[in-house]
Amino acid sequence: MQESKDFYTRLFGCHVIFESDWFILLRLGNSDLGFMLPDLQFQPPIFQCALAGKGVWIAIDVDDVVSEYERIAALGVPIEVELRSEAWGDLHFAILDPNGIGIDIVEHHQPG
Structure with a gap:
């Protein structure tokens, strides 16, 4: 996730809205872009797949x-x-x- 964070902040000026060891939420213009580790059992199944x-x-x-x-x-x-x-x-x-x-x-x- 660090690589994704670096990519989007460096290339597109995204701002970090929230960051943890399992999830990062970036602001891209007027939209948000989230990255989450796969297979987190506490997340709904729709968000578990890689x-x-x-x-x-x-x-x-x-x-x-x-x-x-x-x-x-x-x-x-x-x-x-x-x-x-x-x-x-x-x-x-x-x-x-x-x-x-x-x-x-x-x-x-x-x-x-």
């Missing part, structure tokens, strides 16, 4: 995706999907967090 990052991604909207791309690349973070423009108008790139969750960093535009 997540391998399959089929889950987080989209982070930014005003200037080119600047974010340059900043994150300069930090040495591997870029999984290079900066690209999509037919539906998005300009984006993607990275992986330490848990294998895809992070899609997006600047929205109207298709043109």
Whole structure:
């Protein structure tokens, strides 16, 4: 969990709302992002499973995706999907967090 905390605070300026040895809650913009150790018997079953990052991604909207791309690349973070423009108008790139969750960093535009 320390690696996740470091990743999100360093790259996206998240603030720690709560932290313990089994759980961390981060503030990301207007949303919260939580990480919990798996198999904690005192938690409801829905929160006990370990997540391998399959089929889950987080989209982070930014005003200037080119600047974010340059900043994150300069930090040495591997870029999984290079900066690209999509037919539906998005300009984006993607990275992986330490848990294998895809992070899609997006600047929205109207298709043109």
